Amino acid sequence: MSAEGKSFFDQFLNDYFAESEEHVTSARNTMLSIESAGANSKVAANVLDELLRNFHSLKGLSAMVGLEEATQLAHHIEDYLKELKRPDTAISAEGIDRVVAGIAAIEQVLEAKRRSEPPPDVSLVLLHLQAVADEVRARPDAPAKTDTNIWRFEFKSSPELAARGLTVNTVREQLRKIGEVLHAAPQVLGSGQVAFEFTVSAKVPESTFEHLRSQGIEYSRVSGNAPVPVPPMHETAPDSEAPRVVARNVVRVEMNRLDDLMRIAGELVITRFRLDEVLRNVPQVSDTWKTLREINTSMERRLRELRENVVRIRMVPIGQVFERMRFVVRGLERELNKSVELRIDGHDTEIDKVVVERMMDPLLHLVRNAISHGLESPEDRVSSGKPATGVIRLSAKTEGDLVIMEVADDGRGIDIATIATRARTLGLIGRDESLEPQRLLDIISMPGFTTRDEADFTSGRGIGMAAVNAAVSELGGSISLNTAEGKGTHFTIRLPITLLIADALMVSVGDQRFAVPQTAVREVLAIDSAAVKAFENNEVVPFRGGVLPFVRLARIFRIDVPSEERLHVLVIANGGSPTGLAVDRITGQRKIVVRSITDPLLRIPGVVGATELGDGRPVLILDPYSLLWRTRNLNSKEMPS
Numbered sequence: 351m352s353a354e355g356k357s358f359f360d361q362f363l364n365d366y367f368a369e370s371e372e373h374v375t376s377a378r379n380t381m382l383s384i385e386s387a388g389a390n391s392k393v394a395a396n397v398l399d400e401l402l403r404n405f406h407s408l409k410g411l412s413a414m415v416g417l418e419e420a421t422q423l424a425h426h427i428e429d430y431l432k433e434l435k436r437p438d439t440a441i442s443a444e445g446i447d448r449v450v451a452g453i454a455a456i457e458q459v460l461e462a463k464r465r466s467e468p469p470p471d472v473s474l475v476l477l478h479l480q481a482v483a484d485e486v487r488a489r490p491d492a493p494a495k496t497d498t499n500i501w502r503f504e505f506k507s508s509p510e511l512a513a514r515g516l517t518v519n520t521v522r523e524q525l526r527k528i529g530e531v532l533h534a535a536p537q538v539l540g541s542g543q544v545a546f547e548f549t550v551s552a553k554v555p556e557s558t559f560e561h562l563r564s565q566g567i568e569y570s571r572v573s574g575n576a577p578v579p580v581p582p583m584h585e586t587a588p589d590s591e592a593p594r595v596v597a598r599n600v601v602r603v604e605m606n607r608l609d610d611l612m613r614i615a616g617e618l619v620i621t622r623f624r625l626d627e628v629l630r631n632v633p634q635v636s637d638t639w640k641t642l643r644e645i646n647t648s649m650e651r652r653l654r655e656l657r658e659n660v661v662r663i664r665m666v667p668i669g670q671v672f673e674r675m676r677f678v679v680r681g682l683e684r685e686l687n688k689s690v691e692l693r694i695d696g697h698d699t700e701i702d703k704v705v706v707e708r709m710m711d712p713l714l715h716l717v718r719n720a721i722s723h724g725l726e727s728p729e730d731r732v733s734s735g736k737p738a739t740g741v742i743r744l745s746a747k748t749e750g751d752l753v754i755m756e757v758a759d760d761g762r763g764i765d766i767a768t769i770a771t772r773a774r775t776l777g778l779i780g781r782d783e784s785l786e787p788q789r790l791l792d793i794i795s796m797p798g799f800t801t802r803d804e805a806d807f808t809s810g811r812g813i814g815m816a817a818v819n820a821a822v823s824e825l826g827g828s829i830s831l832n833t834a835e836g837k838g839t840h841f842t843i844r845l846p847i848t849l850l851i852a853d854a855l856m857v858s859v860g861d862q863r864f865a866v867p868q869t870a871v872r873e874v875l876a877i878d879s880a881a882v883k884a885f886e887n888n889e890v891v892p893f894r895g896g897v898l899p900f901v902r903l904a905r906i907f908r909i910d911v912p913s914e915e916r917l918h919v920l921v922i923a924n925g926g927s928p929t930g931l932a933v934d935r936i937t938g939q940r941k942i943v944v945r946s947i948t949d950p951l952l953r954i955p956g957v958v959g960a961t962e963l964g965d966g967r968p969v970l971i972l973d974p975y976s977l978l979w980r981t982r983n984l985n986s987k988e989m990p991s
Contacts, residue, residue, distance in 0.1 A: 370412070374408070385446050390440045405425075405431065408456065417460075419472050427479060448482045528559050665702060666700065668697070672744050687727070693741060708824075717742060725761040751853060763833045779793070788831070791815075791829065826852075844869070856963075859933050867972075867974075917934065942971065943961055945960050956972060958971050
């Protein structure tokens with residue numbers, strides 16, 4: 351294949367993945383609604399039609415890219431769903447399971463293709479789907495397949511036919527007298543003429559409608575097993591109206607193109623900062639200077655609008671992730687023999703698509719842990735006075751430039767005493783040290799930490815929680831924990847809505863400049879050095895009737911600075927236990943463009959990226975949560991005094 355041909359196929363493959371994801375998501379949500387209605391009930395015709403459209407489109411698209419496994423899976427699911435259109439035919443519990451398993455298998459095939467890995471073996475899933483379809487066909491009350499034929503009719507409208515009273519509406523009415531109109535869609539022919547195609551299910555002989563040819567209507571028999579065509583770019587008008595072409599007001603754009611657009615906007619922001627610095631040094635004595643200031647101010651407003659609109663384009667509802675958790679809950683219910691109700695709030699809360707995708711696995715870990723570790727068995731819940739069904743709650747909301755996500759359960763809560771005993775055995779905490787919520791979170795987030803000697807499916811929060819903490823930290827967010835014995839566990843995740851532009855406080859230590867995301871800072875304190883007290887190898891300052899432990903940024907990065915009479919302490923909103931980060935000066939507040947550091951050789955714990963302020967000097971962007979967590983876990987002997 352030529353380079354040009356390969357590039358075209360790669361682009362087509364990207365479109366295939368995007369289109370397939372839409373159909374899989376739609377099918378998954380529809381199956382969840384069918385399951386919630388209960389097995390052994392008749393599925394509404396419009397619901398079946400929607401599913402058939404999803405799987406027929408998946409089948410056709412997968413065949414075009416040569417993905418045979420996905421093609422066969424979609425075909426077998428479609429075959430079974432067609433059998434459910436028989437009169438008085440209900441979907442069984444086994445049928446629901448087989449379709450759900452088929453959807454999961456399609457997702458696995460798509461992911462393997464995306465990663466250029468060998469496809470999974472789907473033969474067993476195909477056999478199960480074939481079996482449930484055969485079971486419906488074998489029922490004695492099912493009508494014979496030969497009773498009904500599928501016909502395709504094509505009507506080409508023209509002024510002459512319209513003068514004879516033959517319009518698309520009159521043709522539709524005639525076809526309704528013949529049988530059931532399954533589908534209708536307009537087509538624009540090469541000559542520019544509009545034709546209307548109808549697919550009709552009829553139990554009458556062909557002689558019944560042979561006269562239609564004299565009315566400009568052509569027809570042909572279609573195999574009874576052939577799918578009803580659904581053009582993806584058309585919509586069918588209500589029955590009372592003629593079909594009409596409706597263009598989709600949606601354009602798919604690759605994320606790297608949006609990244610480029612945001613990068614260009616960021617460069618413009620930096621250029622405007624540079625212009626602002628120059629204007630500050632220009633003598634303010636001429637009308638030209640005033641004009642330049644007005645232009646600069648106008649440019650600032652337009653750039654703000656540009657940034658906000660680019661960010662808005664990247665936003666997607668968090669519900670895309672939350673709804674996928676329903677499948678996770680469904681599978682774990684059966685695997686662990688537990689009864690679980692998933693409640694979702696804030697489904698429409700929007701967040702940067704990159705953040706959504708990178709939070710998929712962390713949320714999966716939290717939901718899985720909540721069910722396997724948090725929720726008791728139905729018997730234990732009833733014996734302790736709780737409903738047999740446990741509740742998992744997922745919620746999301748926005749606060750300024752932050753999105754707050756919560757994962758909560760009403761289970762047994764975390765056994766703090768057991769974890770403390772294990773932590774003391776491993777030397778992670780002192781003999782008399784208690785576990786406050788944040789310290790508890792630190793312990794259970796350590797890789798490999800578990801309270802069991804042997805690993806099994808449900809043991810060991812450590813690996814999952816370590817992944818959650820790392821992912822949240824890399825996104826510039828924070829996570830906090832609250833738990834109560836017998837009442838449940840509540841995780842709160844705070845994340846920036848977008849990773850590309852952030853409000854930051856500009857601080858300095860010695861000659862070094864740093865940027866601290868403003869979303870992490872609760873407030874700023876100006877403290878006299880005389881007010882600083884040493885307490886158990888920590889420094890503290892008075893704070894709201896108590897004390898605030900803090901760490902000097904100079905100490906973390908080993909920067910030699912002279913003693914100052916006053917220092918500034920950033921109070922970091924770290925869950926329920928605020929901690930301070932001390933700097934020499936706060937030099938201002940800026941809207942910064944975040945440049946991630948992806949090279950593993952250049953990555954430093956506590957540094958999430960870099961930015962530029964217009965003078966050509968890079969400024970490191972700090973992750974105060976990681977810095978403080980790292981500092982707490984460093985031995986004080988390793989840090990210079």
